[in-house]
Amino acid sequence: MRSFSEYNPIAVTVWFFSVTGIAMFSSYPLLMVMSLVGGAVFFTVRNGFSRGREHIFFWVLFLILALANPLISHNGKTVLFVMNHNPVTLEAALYGLNSAAMIVGVLYWFRSFTQIMTSEKLLYVTGALSPKLSLILSMALRFVPLFSRQSAKINSAQKAMGLYKDDNIIDDIKGKSRVFSILVTWALENGIITADSMEARGFGTHRRTQLRRFGFRAADIALLAASLALLGVTAAAVGSGSLDFMFYPSVSTAVPDKLGKAGLIAYGALIMLPIIIETEVSLRWRYLRSGI
């Protein structure tokens, strides 16, 4: 009984990149709408209505992107009106809307992705590519906050010793630059001890393995297979040109053939996968609980 975010990180990553990859490499408006709506709904379902600020940010960005294109690009046949001697065209406006939907949709997906992929899931996924890369990432994740904490400590120590004599900006900047230079020394010093500790524990004696905290269960494999299959169908539809859409010089589209329709349905199903999983989990849980 796992919710979607608890599935094997590799399966989840593949799913995420399938959804966003299609959105990024296609320009078919219906796909863009599906991605945008799907991304927004997925984010809202995960977070409830608590992230108002982020929603506002995404939609303001959407407006700016949608409006910017017709103001800058003057391609297209159908002139809506003329502003400052420049024609504003219907095609450019539609293109703006379409690309705004693509960008904001992808941003929504990635926002959810960063929430789901905690640092250890990220390590697991990079570890599958290379254990060394994963170790470097893990050390960086430790070191960056460590550096900023030490910097704060040095600053307050220096303040209480009167390093910053006057309350003015120039003095502050001078003080901060001195703190930065010793921080570099400190980091190197620290690095030597860490390196000793690594060597003492056998770093470099053998090819590294990696502890796997996530296994592949049947459901993970099913998710992975479903994602790849649906991706394949959609990618075939996009790649074969049956989902081509031209904005310039005038809006024109091929009527989707069978492959195109299959691609649209497959993409819809791909986006629905987490919702299907969540529904299945909650139904099963309700059934199991009724037996307790």
Next chain:
Amino acid sequence: MEILAVRDLTFTYPECGSPAVKNVSFSLERGEFAVLCGATGSGKSTLLRMLKRELTPVGDMRGSVSFCGTPLAELDNITSASATGFVMQNPEQQTVTDKVWHELAFGLENLGTPPDEISRRIAEMASYFGIGEWYDKNVSELSGGQKQLLNLAAVLVMQPQLLILDEPTAQLDPIAAADFTATLKRLCQDFSVTIIMAEHRLEDVVPVCDRLLVMEKGSLIASAPPAEVISGLKGRSDILCGMPAAARVYAGLGGMGRCPLTVREGRAFIESGYGNSARALPLREHGHSDETALEYKNVYFRYERNGRDILDGLSLKVYSGELFCILGGNGSGKTTALSAAAGLLRAYSGSIRVFGKRLKDYRNRSLYRDCLAMLPQDVQTVFLKNTVRAELDECGARTDELPYDISHLMDKHPYDLSGGEQQLVALAKVLAAKPKLLLLDEPTKGLDAAAKLNMIKVLRSLREKGITVVTVTHDVEFAAAFSDRCAMFFGGRIVSVGEPREFFTKNSFYTTAVSRMTRGYYDNAVTVEDAVELCSSNGRKEC
């Protein structure tokens, strides 16, 4: 079975005239717990590093070190990495990764252990150490004591037969240090791991160890069970100053019979050997001046709006010219109180006055000019330059005005100094601002016993100069030895204040070893000197 054998080991660092380790020979049997002590700079760390091939420093080495009969140089890489574990002093710097579970897995991952085997071994280790609860945490969220236990566990998953520890408890508070020592003892008994540990906090560890090795200027001058070593060295107060209080009382009284090591043995030693017709030492009247140097009045502080109050109605007066000491456990808010007085944190209610003037009335950072200075817990954060000389020149410190001598350190890098030397240089830097009120946060952290004694002298001479010193510390022995008044901090406020002799006699758990040893027999012995004075004035019992 002989696990480790060191024969005639001599080691000289490059471009150094005299060897850092001279003709050292000893051997350790399986399951032996050995403690290596000696003053800072006596070669302890160098010797320990020679015992682990990966950490052996570069230099001229003679003699031999062998592990289970094989010379270190001939061991294969994997045995050498896994069969001896090494734990260093600083808990933070020796961790490699960001997560607790990853740190535990790190060593095994390096050796190419299959993932399922790694899972099993770290699950075992986490259960044995009770790490389960913080298994998924970030390393940075752990306390110092937890970090050091993690470092120990991360070495133990590789199933070493020999554990080498270089001052592992120096950066820990006393409770965490005692826990750590108890864990080592348990490892030694449950798994017959052989342990060699350099340490200068000897109070907890000497009573439980099997062998005490003493180093002086690179040579091993003693290697025997602790009681014998102390009897043999009872004239050497410079070496004994870090030993358990019972042993120092024994040595102070001339050392008759078997040497006591624990509080229990110490009590038996005093009660059987000395009378108690004179029960108490005269109480010193502590006359303080009327001027207040630092005053807290109903101070409340919290870090987060919805957090809990860290300072919870703190009220306290420190008089001018006093050596005032604030004691308390971890997380009781001592350091927060000090930072609030230094103006680094702002209390949301109540007032803090420094020399009668409210903190917020010190405008334009005038608080830090000729008035108040604070020395933080981590003294490394004080240094900004590459030599001590540049450090002192920068803030205009004059070495000839200091109550101590640091002229021999002038050309060294501040990070290369020992803990005690760093503390003195940092203090010199702080004193350059000519503060009238000095705030010290854990000034004895990581210091050896001799450096602590020196620190006490320095603080006394600062008082002679009219400087008020407020010290926050865990170290009850240190507080008892130097302060004019002590206060106990608990739950965000002061719960008791008093002159040390009275303060520590009233406390029955949070008090010095001597006070626990003589409770009910003498009335107010707090320090080793007190006990020695009382015992000798009563004279030896005829038996």
